Amino acid sequence: MSRPLSPEPTMVDVDTALRASAYSGKKGGGSKGGDKKSTPLEPFDPSAHAEKENAEAISMWLVILFGLSVALLMRFYMMPGMDSSQQILWLLPVLMIALIRPLHQLVIPTRFFELFSTGNWVRASFLYLFTWLALSFALVNPPIADIAAPHLAGAIDIASSEGISDTDLDGRVYEIRISQDSIPIILGLAVRDNVDARNSTMNLTIYKVGQMDPIVSEYGLVSEIAYSGPSDTFDSVDPNDWARGLRKNTLTGDYSGPKVAPHSEDVSMAWDLCPDGCGPGEYVIHITLVEEGDMVPWKDGDNVWEREYTLSILQSSS
Numbered sequence: 001m002s003r004p005l006s007p008e009p010t011m012v013d014v015d016t017a018l019r020a021s022a023y024s025g026k027k028g029g030g031s032k033g034g035d036k037k038s039t040p041l042e043p044f045d046p047s048a049h050a051e052k053e054n055a056e057a058i059s060m061w062l063v064i065l066f067g068l069s070v071a072l073l074m075r076f077y078m079m080p081g082m083d084s085s086q087q088i089l090w091l092l093p094v095l096m097i098a099l100i101r102p103l104h105q106l107v108i109p110t111r112f113f114e115l116f117s118t119g120n121w122v123r124a125s126f127l128y129l130f131t132w133l134a135l136s137f138a139l140v141n142p143p144i145a146d147i148a149a150p151h152l153a154g155a156i157d158i159a160s161s162e163g164i165s166d167t168d169l170d171g172r173v174y175e176i177r178i179s180q181d182s183i184p185i186i187l188g189l190a191v192r193d194n195v196d197a198r199n200s201t202m203n204l205t206i207y208k209v210g211q212m213d214p215i216v217s218e219y220g221l222v223s224e225i226a227y228s229g230p231s232d233t234f235d236s237v238d239p240n241d242w243a244r245g246l247r248k249n250t251l252t253g254d255y256s257g258p259k260v261a262p263h264s265e266d267v268s269m270a271w272d273l274c275p276d277g278c279g280p281g282e283y284v285i286h287i288t289l290v291e292e293g294d295m296v297p298w299k300d301g302d303n304v305w306e307r308e309y310t311l312s313i314l315q316s317s318s
Contacts, residue, residue: 055112056120062107063100063124067131070096075139079297084304085147093132097125142195146295149303150193150200150222156285156309157244157260159186159237159270165316167243172309177316182277187311188234188242188270190261191222193291197267198223201290206273209282216271222289223267230269234261237270283311 070093078089101121105113140147156174158167163180176185187206191197202225206216218225239246239258246255247262261268273283291303 051112052115055108055115058108058112059104059116059120059124060127062104063127064131066096066100066103067128068135071132071135071139074136075145075297079140079147081299083299093136094129097128100124100128140297142295144295145297146195146291146293147297147303148194149305150191150197150289150291151305152287152307153190153192153266154244154247154258154260154262156187156189156311157242157258158311159188160241160243161186164243169244172307173312174309175312175314177314178280179316182274182279184275185273185278185283185311185313186233186237186270187273187285188237188258188260188268189285189287190234190266190268191226191289192263192266195291195293195295197265198226199291201292203288203290205286206271207284209284215273215283226267226269230271231267233272234268234270278313280313280315283313285309285311 074089074093078092082089104116104124139145155169157169158164158174158176161184163178163183164176165179166175166177168175191200191202193200198221200222201220202218202222204216204218204225205214207214218230242258242260244259247257247259248255256262257264257266286308287306289305292301294301296303
């Protein structure tokens with residue numbers, strides 16, 4: 001039997017293959033979607049494009065100067081006449097967005113103003129807001145100024161001890177349930193500020209509801225109060241022995257200091273409220289922190305922070 005002959009390979013010219021492919025593509029496109037109309041390109045006018053670029057550059061610098069002027073006005077004219085932060089400090093600059101278009105119409109030549117569209121006004125509004133916010137942030141924070149008052153770093157906490165069955169801090173009320181008639185209570189807190197917490201003034205009173213005389217009464221510089229004994233009392237408590245526990249870094253998972261004073265710059269203090277033991281009742285902690293200095297922009301020249309906590313000791317039913 002004779003073997004079937006295999007077909008010989010056919011040599012195809014490259015130019016012929018490309019032409020066939022192009023013809024096939026045109027034919028397929030025509031059969032599916034029909035002939036497509038080409039979109040004519042608008043003629044490019046270099047002089048008109050340059051004119052629009054110049055108009056947008058002038059608008060950009062005008063908006064930046066406007067945002068700078070508003071930030072300086074609020075910082076050096078409005079804030080020195082106020083006692084503390086008020087709503088007008090951010091509401092008035094936001095409302096000034098309405099002045100952007102009239103300002104352009106007043107300052108910019110007509111041949112440039114006529115080139116602006118709605119998109120230009122939207123971009124100018126956002127540029128003004130970001131410029132004002134960035135400059136305002138720089139003008140009211142160190143090293144130029146300081147509008148933040150000293151405050152407690154992490155509310156209050158107590159040292160764990162035998163007889164405490166449960167603790168819970170809910171806002172400004174710290175509830176403690178005890179299984180004994182009385183327990184020792186070491187109350188801890190820490191002062192924090194973005195400039196110098198040690199040189200702020202603290203007024204602290206702790207008293208039991210129903211008693212006339214306060215258990216703790218402190219007034220003076222934070223550094224002087226802390227180093228007169230309360231700082232040593234705080235350090236005598238192991239960081240793991242604070243009832244609210246340690247602060248956990250959400251990114252690394254590592255633990256730093258206790259939640260009541262997580263940073264090393266915090267000025268930590270603690271007091272033994274009842275050397276003979278605290279029984280059920282309510283204890284009120286009233287604290288006022290004041291910072292004075294040339295960096296404070298308010299009329300009175302001070303930043304004030306005030307807070308009142310209630311320490312509620314309850315007898316556990318179990």
